[in-house]
Amino acid sequence: VIFCFLLVWHLIAISGAFLPSLLPSPVDVLSAIGELWITGSLFQHVGASLFRVLAGFLLAALLGIPIGIALGWYKSAHYAVEPLIKLVHTISPIAWIPLAILWFGIGNSPAIFIIFITSFFPIVIASMHAVKNVDPLLIKCAINFGADGSALLTKVIFPAALPYIVIGLRLALGIAWVIIVAAEMVGMRSGLGFMILDARNFLRTDMVMAGMVIIGVIGFALDRLMSFIEVRLERHKREEVLS
Numbered sequence: 001v002i003f004c005f006l007l008v009w010h011l012i013a014i015s016g017a018f019l020p021s022l023l024p025s026p027v028d029v030l031s032a033i034g035e036l037w038i039t040g041s042l043f044q045h046v047g048a049s050l051f052r053v054l055a056g057f058l059l060a061a062l063l064g065i066p067i068g069i070a071l072g073w074y075k076s077a078h079y080a081v082e083p084l085i086k087l088v089h090t091i092s093p094i095a096w097i098p099l100a101i102l103w104f105g106i107g108n109s110p111a112i113f114i115i116f117i118t119s120f121f122p123i124v125i126a127s128m129h130a131v132k133n134v135d136p137l138l139i140k141c142a143i144n145f146g147a148d149g150s151a152l153l154t155k156v157i158f159p160a161a162l163p164y165i166v167i168g169l170r171l172a173l174g175i176a177w178v179i180i181v182a183a184e185m186v187g188m189r190s191g192l193g194f195m196i197l198d199a200r201n202f203l204r205t206d207m208v209m210a211g212m213v214i215i216g217v218i219g220f221a222l223d224r225l226m227s228f229i230e231v232r233l234e235r236h237k238r239e240e241v242l243s
Helices: 002-014 026-039 041-073 075-089 093-104 108-132 136-144 150-183 192-201 205-242
Strands: none
Touching (some): 041 075, 041 108, 075 108, 108 150, 136 150, 192 205
16 A cells, blocks of 8 residues: 555656646655755754653653543542543643743743643543543452552552553554644754754755655654554453463
8 A cells, every 4th residue: 555655646746747846756755865864864853853752751641640540540539620631631732832932942841841731631531531441340359359548559450451541642642743743843943843844944845745754654653662562561461361
């Protein structure tokens, strides 16, 4: 399918229906990626984007998972806080960009904040529902065997909810990788988003599409990594049940 897509793209590009400056061929885009590789700017921009995404994402996970578990476990906290979470969650992360620049200035901090906001609420919601959907029979069995309090939460609830929490992490990371491009187009001097915007200003359409291809490849790799972790956790969970 990918080969057919590239072939159709190439045929349209060389057909003359579009100017080369408007629709470069895959060969031109590959040449632009090679140019970025040779100059070293590819690693600079990719490294900057990955750093911002991973910093914001990890911070959101460290805070969002415990908060989500607590909201899923304590019903009164869930009923009190859920409306606020749903309200703020519906605000587009891009709408936070002007405030992020005013609060944190220019540099990595506003982009990391945007990624944090983007990732935090999906992680909280996924963790909360993961805990709420733990099999009640599993909890009753644990209580009958003497588990209570922190032991019940750490030995039973969290392991049972973990695979579903990872699914939430996977979705949050995918969204964060999409949003970083928009965040880097405002007030940034590095990153893939800045690279695409800068290439557009110089009418380098081949470089713009090169940036898009790089974003897609890295996004696919991040998704495969999270999928691998998800599968490993599911396999570990089944092995524990069988043992």
